[in-house]
Amino acid sequence: MSEAGNNLDWISRFEELGALPAADRSFIESHARVVQLGPEKKVFAPGMKPDAFLLLLDGKVRVQQVGAGGREIILYRVSGGESCIMTTACLLSDEEYLAEGITETDVTAVALVRSDFDHLIAHSPAFRRLVFNKYASRITRLMALVEDVAFQRIDTRLARKLLELSRGDGVIDITHHALAVELGTAREVISRQIKRFMAEGLINTSRGHIEITDRERLENFAHQA
Amino acid sequence: MSEAGNNLDWISRFEELGALPAADRSFIESHARVVQLGPEKKVFAPGMKPDAFLLLLDGKVRVQQVGAGGREIILYRVSGGESCIMTTACLLSDEEYLAEGITETDVTAVALVRSDFDHLIAHSPAFRRLVFNKYASRITRLMALVEDVAFQRIDTRLARKLLELSRGDGVIDITHHALAVELGTAREVISRQIKRFMAEGLINTSRGHIEITDRERLENFAHQA
């Protein structure tokens, strides 16, 4: 974890921070630490307790859970401009992390130690809004995830995930294993489903690579039921 | 929804409210509405938006999601002394309810309209703590639920649920269908698992009734993996 200088102009890049009153902005500027991390680094792990509030400026962090049998599932991702609710939740309720957070890209974040976080929450309505708006909408997303896992067929879930991950050109670079982790299932299940999609002519695949060839029919799978 | 007088002494019954500074307490007393509801009433449903913050004084509300195929799963319960995060989340982020809330007993609650809620959040650190502590710990519970649904076998999950629901005497009055809703699975799956537990001598059952006869071995099922 390397530290960068404190006098970058990150605060203006971060739109919602830019909207804060001048007093809050200068409080943050003088108290926050800017932190940088490479890709595939662990930000936190189960059993740890957060010591600082984190605001992502740039990059992406995935938060995933590891089950008993070693299977994993991705709960959500935090990207530039957002804070991690897991961290906020644990800070607020003084609990341990249950999941792990892993950087997926180079990441730049702002860290505020607990006492500074408490001070801002207490004194800045704008900062409170910034923290709790995202926080709240993440809860509804988590509930939607429960429904997804409990009730949706995996062909539906895989089709959705492929569409979500595909860039405009319908190309995805990902392994079957990584897709299994996205959905919290087993690699073989993904492999077989991918084979079926390919037999149907919906996609083309090669090692570590998937190409959507019939987006329309794939969307039919995604939106069924 | 019937209204009771505003001058009950509910505020002292609610320990965490009792800890609030006098100014906050009197603000709540003068602005809050006390609401009473019978059992099995819908408090909110998917698509609605909350218009007031709710603090449960007495009773129990279950929050559950209905999936596409009509299957249901219970996300969590709110009981006396707690606020409903779903409501708080939707208030804070201006979103619609995704799940439904149903009273399980007679319920007494305190309702604070949005503007009064905002005022307290802004001006009372103690009220903020009260709201967000529970809020935060509920998030970690939701994540644990995701793991449970995604990775645990249903014999494990059922054993756990039976132990959780059993009173001290190991007696539970519940139908197979209701158990299926608790776990987000199908009634037949529960019926068969119950049959296996009975064949193993772990429980005794009759219509709408389950009795744990070998708690120790049932706990082995619950704690496996």
Add this chain to the structure above:
DNA sequence: GCCTTGTGGTGACTAAGTCACCGACAACCC
């Protein structure tokens, strides 16, 4: 008595997950 509703039991089937293994291929070292 009959009829309706709620409850749970069951067989036959499909879907999903597990286990064990294997082959293809890429990366790396020598």
Add this chain to the structure above:
DNA sequence: GGGTTGTCGGTGACTTAGTCACCACAAGGC
């Protein structure tokens, strides 16, 4: 180049979970 190693993906055989259709029985209303 050849050899080793690790990742990636394919597959058969099996178990577990969920679905579908139907039936039997109990409780309560009429």
